[in-house]
Amino acid sequence: MTGEAGFIFNELMPSLLRGLWMSLGLIVPSAVLGFFLGVLAGSCRVYGVRALRWSAHVYVALFRGFPLLVQLYIWYFGLPRLGVYLSPYMASVLGFSLCSGAYHSEYIRGALLSIKKGQVQAAQAIGMTRLQTILHVILPQAVRRALPGCGNEIIYLIKYSSLAYMVTCIELTGEGKIIASATFKYTEVFTVVGIIYLALVSVASWGLGKLEDRLALPGFQYHRA
Structure with missing residues (x-):
């Protein structure tokens, strides 16, 4: 196999597949982690005591307000x-999880x-306690209602995971940048x-749609276009 096809299948794809595994990781x-932080x-923010509500509001304001790239640079x-050293991978997961959790919390709060x-x-x-009521009555319904919004945040996460290479975590975009810089075949x-x-987003959208259908409550289904 020669020409562009040879370049794509023999040189490009092995490197991109290596980067794809890192992206999935x-x-x-x-x-x-972002979903559970959001919950x-x-x-x-809805049911916590005053100190917890205030802390959660500050967390959401900070991590929704700071650009994600700035957050990654800080980590x-x-x-x-400050004497704290994180690997590129750990800094990326920490940044993505905290930022994603802040956005998930908005969907969960609205659903609650x-x-x-x-x-x-x-x-x-x-006779249920307040905690039992939240865990067994309120949250199961709220999570179902928030799932479309939370699923949208996961789609965003797939795409902005490409920022990890800016802190030297070489994932899919990073591998592509290295090859493009070496060959000048950017297009x-x-x-x-x-x-x-696009394939990752399509698979995730399909999976999330199936999950929404599976968790739908009888009488509360909606029809997607």
Whole structure:
């Protein structure tokens, strides 16, 4: 195989596949940690005591307000000034998780506020504690309602995981940048990189749609276009 096809299949794809595995290694734990942070922060903002509500509001304001790239620079380049050293991978996962959690918390908070207060009163009337009511009555419904928004945040996470190479964590975009700089075939390289991201987003969208259908409550389904 010669020419452009030979370059793509013999030189480009092996490097991009290596970068793809690193990207998946960033996306999966960041998505899981970010979601749980969002549930925790969102719950604290709605049902927490004053100190917890204030702390959660500050967390969300900071991590939604600072650009993600600035956050990554702080974790990787800034923390060593305080004697804390993180690997590029750990700095990236930390940055993605905290930023994603702040956005997830908004969807969770909105979903929690949409639950009618009568359900809380009914749960307490049968002897459930406040914590039991939140964990077993409110949160399961809220998570279902927030899932479309949270799924959208996961889609964003797939794409902004490409920023990891800025702190020397060489994932899919980083591998593409290295090859493009060496061969000057920027159009070919980043077209293939874009196609891979498109495939990741498409698979994630399909999976999230299936999850929404599986968790849908009878009588509360909606139809996607």
